[in-house]
Amino acid sequence: MGDLPIVRFEEKIVETVKENPVVVVIGETGSGKSTQLPQILYRRGYAKSGIIAVTQPRRVAAVSVSRRVAQEQNVRIGEEVGYAIRFEDRTSEKTRIKYLTDGVLLRESLFNPELNQYSVIILDEAHERSLNTDILLGLMKRLIKWRHSNLKVLITSATLDGGKVSRFFSDCPVLTVPGELFPVEIVHISELPKSYVEASLKKAIDIHVREPEGDILIFLTGQVRVFSPPPPNCRRFIVSTNIAETSLTVDGVVYVIDSGYVKQRQYNPSTGMYSLEVVQISKVQAKQRAGRAGRTRPGKCYRLYPSTVYHDDFLDATIPEIQRSSLAGTVLYLKSLDLADMDILKFDFLDSPSVESLEDALKQLYLVDAIDENGSITSLGRKMAELPLEPSLSRTLLEANELDCLSQALTVVSMLSAETTLLPAPSKSSEKKRRHTLSNLPDGFGLGDHIQLLQIYEQWYQTDYNIDWCKENNLQVRGMVFVRDVRKQLSQIMQKITKGSLDVQTSNRRRGGQQEYKSLRKALCIGYANQLAERMIRHNGYRPLGFKSELVQVHPSSVLKSDEDGMLPNYVVYHELIVTSRPFMRNVCAVEMRWVAPILAKLDKLNVFKLSGGSSQPDNQIQEVTSTVEKKEIAAVQPPEDRASMIQAARERFLARKGQK
DNA sequence: GAGCACTGC
Incomplete structure (x- = not known):
């Protein structure tokens, strides 16, 4: 492993970290930053006074990178090197290097805001700008002031505007480590095609006829089934969404066709609606896609857009998730941290969400009783923040506890958390089957979908969690098992919050029809x-x-x-x-x-003005938002x-x- | 009467 580029920079890295509380490390794919950076700091004694934490936006990354590092250190996972993701903590007293999802670190900081157990915190893949990473960036900025003598923060990313992050952290140093990718030739099309699906198909055939061997990876916006699986020894055409930008690495890819588009989910705080829209990708994403062609040998990336469009129209970076999401949960989380002089509208984000979005969050929190009319967190709100759920669902659980239907509510909320993974992957044969079998599932007495989700889980419970029952009813086994895990976790947290021994058992009794769900529906209404x-x-x-x-x-x-x-x-x-x-x-x-x-x-x-603090003079923006109510x-x-x-x-x-x- | 990318506590 001594030949990874980052190792040649070891002295420079160690020197810079020694003299600065925050360092930005820019490293392209293949630089070894995720595996080597923590090991370098470990060698230099940074794990003596605390644990070295490395956050990842995805569970699989936390697990796979930690396994590789454990192997390099020649230890078993959970010893000196471990990981922590939801439902799975593979760390021990011996652990010095700990990989964890950014969500897990956020939860930890709720119960230990100073994060004293860590001597180093590395926020990896920061360029992805996940909602959790963005909140952590803001928290790190505050934390480094309290713990400037005993905490080092490193922010690492592939292609991030290092200058921007550096400015955010009082002009901290930026180190750039070269990657070990093969060169990728970029070819732009001369004018925008009428249909990017058609154009990518044509380009794929063109490559197939003219270019030497090597698989072709095509970035589109949805799973278009235009290519049938190839016979052996043939060139593969891989059609992909943005999943292959990060989560999935396909070996053997030499050619990339980039449509220039992605499907994105965004939230509109004035209407409360989500929409899925096909939008132009950013320059960062375009680079990420091109890089996928150079992992095994020199490659080519065909961009289905002119270079002028790339330079003039494409955004430099993807709009961060924090500017595309409903922030009720995020704002409640920040309120529950009790940060000193904390004005939510002035929280120091790398990229701030709109005032409208923050006020929408405050309004929602007020309606579910998490904050009072002055915007202060209530005791109910504190309990809600402990649950890993959207505020409306945490509120439902707490109300259900009062109304003696917690067990049912736990099931409903868990089913909702896994809902998208419950239904089978679409295919022509299963589509028909699903229609058929779904009619055999309970119908919620016509009272609604939450009741149906409850009935489905209760039926499964009555079969003693039989896997075949899931298959017969065309419910994804993995999804249902996930529901069971979530339910267990939520039950434990509820026990802790209410300091009592609650009845969280799934119901086995058949009672009187609709009446059985009255309390639950009331809890849902309040939530x-x-x-x-x-x-x-x-x-x-x-x-x-x-x-x-x-x-x-x-x-x-x-x-x-x-x-x-x-x-x-x-x-x-x-x-x-x-x-x-x-x-x-x-x-x-x-x-x-x-x-x-x-x-x-x-x-x-x-009164949104009062909710957002209300002490300072209202500016025009705030007045305008208030009037939209x-x-x-x-x-x-x-x-x-x-x-x-x-x-x-x-x-x-x-x-x-x-x-x- | 629809049809939805990805991820996480």
Whole structure:
């Protein structure tokens, strides 16, 4: 391993780290930074006073890199070298080099804000700008002031604007270590193609006919099934999403075709909606993709866009996740750390999220009782922050505990955490099968998808977690096992939070139909107070409350049923708003008017300016955001006593809105 | 009546 480029820089690295609390290390793929940097510091005695921590954005990376380092150190994993990821802690008292996901380090800092057990913290792959890494960057900046005498922080990345991070950390030094990639020739197309799917197909065939052997990796935005599997001894065409940029390494790739696009999920804080959009990649991503051609020998990267477009239109770096996500969980986490003079709107992020996004987070936290009207964290909010869940789901668990339905809520919340991994990979044959078998699964009594998820898990429990049952019902075994792990972890945390011995056993009893789920639905209503929607008068469209007014529909895959008149419930809570062909509510649950009334009253009282601190003079931006909260419409919502008056009230609102237009 | 990239506690 002595021949890795980084080892030639050992003296320089050690010298720089000795004299500076924070150092940025830029190292291309193949530089050995992830494996060698901690070993260099270990050799130089930095693990004597504490552990050397190395964070990774992904679980697989934490495990595989630590295994390699353990091998190089000639120790077993869990001894001097170990790793910690969710559900799996392979460290011991002997551990001096510890690989962990950035999420695990964030959790640790919740219970030990000074992170005293660590003498060195290396944030690896920082260029990916994961939400967790970005929060850690902000926390490290504060931590280094408290612990300037006994903590070293290294930020390492492949292609990151080192100058920017250096400026963030008071002009700390930037070291650049060359990588060991083979040269990659970049070829741009002369003009943008009409269809990048078609163009990439043509280019692939072109390479196949003209170029010497070597596999072809094609970056597109979804799994387009245009290529059939190759016979042996043939050239492989690998069609991939951005998964091959980071998570997956394909050996034998010599040619890369880069469409220049990626599918990205983004959150709109004014409407509360997520959307999946095909967007242009950044220069950093384009470089990352090209690099995949030079791992085994010199390669070529064909870019399906002109070099002028690359230079003039492409963003330098991908928009960081923190600017594309709902920040309710993040803001609650930061509030619970009790950082001194902590104004959430002024937290020092490398790239700050918009004021609107932070205020949306505050508004959501207020509605779920995690912060009070002055923006201070409540005792309930502190408990919520301990749960590794979105605030609405932690709130649901705590309310369920009060309403004696914790066991059911634990199941629902765990199922939601794994939902995308439950259904099988799409294929023509399984699609038909799935339709068939899903009809055999319970239907949630028509009350909604949360109840159905609960019933599915309870059925599985009654088969004693039988793997064949999952297969028969076309549920991914790995997904269901994950649900079971999450449920166990959440049960333990709930036991700890409530300091009691709770009944968290999955129910085995069959009781009286719909009534069985009343408390659970009430807990969901209180938990999802920030995700409540009201039905329109004459049709089954809904309007989410507390956001800019938009018409949304219940997703057609929902098991929610309409009444004898064909009307859906007057109020539902939803797990997610997602814009595909239209805006949809995914995973909805019917709730009752008498549970909704207090939430409407709270929406009415909402004052975002006060929530965000309110002591300083409001600037224009804040005033404008406050005005987007639809005071008039919300104030018009009365909490009526019965269904007739409720409908009357809704009709008046409807007419009032019509009149305004 | 839809159809969704990736990751994490």
